[in-house]
Structure formats: C-alpha cells, structure tokens
Amino acid sequence: MTAVPTLVLGTTNSGKLRELDALLAPLGIPCRSLAGFAAAVEVDETGDSFAANAALKATQQAVALGHWVLAEDSGLVVDALGGAPGIHSARFSGPADGDPRPVDERNNALLLERLAGVPAAARSAHYACHATLADPHGRIVATSSGVCRGVIAAGPHGGGGFGYDPLFIVPEYDRTFGQLAAEVKAVISHRARAMRAIIPAIVRHLRPQLPPAGAR
Secondary structure, X not given: OOOOOOEEEOOOOHHHHHHHHHHHHHHOOOEEXXXXXXXXXXXXXXXXXXXXXXXXXXXXXXXXXXXXXEEEEEEEEEHHHOOOEHXXXXXXXXXXXXXXXXXXXXXXXXHHHHOOOOOHHHOEEEEEEEEXXXXXXXXXXXXXXXXXXXXXXXXXXXXXXXXXXXXXXXXXXXXXXXXXXXXXXXXXXXXXXXXXXXXXXXXXXXXXXXXXXXXX
C-alpha cells in the first residue's frame, strides 16, 4: 500500500494548523504541526526578509523530519516606521526584562509609542506573509505570498486574534482584526491569502502520491 504523505506545518501554533487543515481537509491531504515530532529542530530566523526566514524554516525542518514541510514567516510592516517592526514583529519589544506583561501587549505598547504624534493619514501599514513548501529532501518546490493592507489605530480595539490584531484596522470593514469574526479574517488575512495561493502546488506535489480511493 502506498503511504499517505503527511504535510507538516512548520510551527507549533495550533491556530495556524487549524487554518491550514480547514483548507486541505477537502483535498484529502493530512497535515500536522511540529508538535509531537521529537526530531524537529529550533531554526534560527537569521534571514533578512520574510521569504528568507520562511525558506530557512521549511528546508531545515524538512531535512530533520524527512517530511514535506510548509513554513511561513509573517509580520507587520508600518510605513511611518520605515517598514518596522517587519521581520522582528514577534520580538519587537525585545526581552521582557522583568516586565510582567505578555509579549503581545508589550509589542503593541511600543508600536503606539513609536507612532505617537503621527496623524491618522500617515499610519498606513500592511501585514505580510511568505510561505514556502519544501520536499522531504529540503528542496524548495513552491513559494507564495499574501498581503493585507490597513492602518494602525490610536489604541487597541477588540479581543480577538493575536499579535498586533487589536491595532490593525481593515478600512473596508472599519474594524480591527481584533474585532472581526474569525471567519472573516480567515478569508482576507495575509496568511490566508498566502496559503490559498500555494495550495495548487501542494496538490500538484502531494496529491499524486495518495493511494486510489478504496485501496488497501
């Protein structure tokens, strides 16, 4: 019997796994996160772009696990800050150094501090995501990207999402990601767009390996 290939999402984030699983389940392609893989490695994100970091995560984990790996790197790009926090979005505020606040709260506070005095018309920003698909030998076979444009609010609104979502206003909805329903974000977000764009490549490379229906 032909083994059904597993697509590994290069993260331990259960939310990201749910998003990808929802997209791939109708295609019959099983996927799982890095959680539970003893051979998973800690990847140093030393790239100078989202694309470079996504490639590092996909290729290194694929070689370590011997599986197909889909990895992504994403973050917030603020025009008034010259593109910051960018690839440093997750660690924008640096080490906690005794600060008891969660990292998302510290990052958001620093972002608002840096944008103090910047008028609403100049607070444009976008979320960016780059995805990379690597085969079990660590060869990159496909890449994609997605963007969602918006503006940074003067203060947080909504308790949904994570990261900078309470500050990121989507003009078309006049709501932050923190206020929008998860179903809406799953359609318009940068990550959702990047993942949908790479699905044809996933199907092309993994679907032919699936056993025929009814095969034993």
